[in-house]
Amino acid sequence: DQCAIGFIGLFVGGPGSGKGTQCTTVVEHFGFTHLSAGDLLREDIKSGSANGTMIQNMIKEGKIVPSEVTVKLLQLAMQESDNDKFLIDGFPRNEENRAAFENVTGIVPEFVLFFDCSEEEMEKFNFWAGTRVDDNIETIRKRFNVFVESSLPVIEHYRSREKIDAGKPIEDVFKTVKNIFTVNDI
Ligand code: UP5
Ligand code: MG
Secondary structure, eight states, rough: OOOOOSEEEEESSSSSSSSSHHHHHHHHHOEEEEEEHHHHHHHHHTTTTHHHHHHHHHHHOOOOOOOOHHHHHHHHHHOOOSOOOOESOOOOOOOOHHHHHHHOOOOOOOOEEEHHHHHHHHHHHHHHHOOSTTTTTHHHHHHHHHIIIIIIHHTTOOSSSEETTSOOHHHHHHHHHHHHHHHTOO
């Protein structure tokens, strides 16, 4: 089943780069529905699904969950929504994720926003959260390495993309994001 989709934008960036924080504000201003791939996976664990233990183990290690699992969850969330404009946060994380999403849904996301953030800044942000099984310095470093090795190269696949400095205060980052959305008529 393909969904009737108006617009899909992706927010990508390393762990703690502020994707979720910015999505929450952007959706209020621009009428998108926010889908966090990580949140969907964590909800799936909580729901007691058959994949729960596998997903939990991968998240603890900062590893990328198999594409079929994540794509299915994203597709379901889109189908269950009345909206046709989505901001997907934290996906795709590797080339296989990107290809699987396009093959399964038939959708090529139109716009990618890359939250550029140094490892030091990411560690700092994540220490302030500290509530998840992967919020410990050991896993954060693994997540950062996986981001650099597997996720970063995928960004270049998208023609319509922007990079922002995510190391600024939350309000400044939001101003930049808002400006990009306005200029690009998103
Ligand atoms: N904060 C935010 N912006 C700030 C700023 N400008 N200045 C100061 N502080 C700022 O922000 C993190 C913290 O920093 C918050 O306390 C915030 O207030 C503060 P947040 O907005 O939560 O950052 P975000 O980029 O969303 O960080 P998150 O921890 O969610 O990063 P990840 O991308 O690593 O986490 P995600 O949930 O996407 O994935 C978790 C794991 O799930 C992955 O490691 C992987 O194992 C698995 N996964 C998959 O396998 N596949 C997927 O497709 C998705 C996830
Ligand atoms: Mg997040």
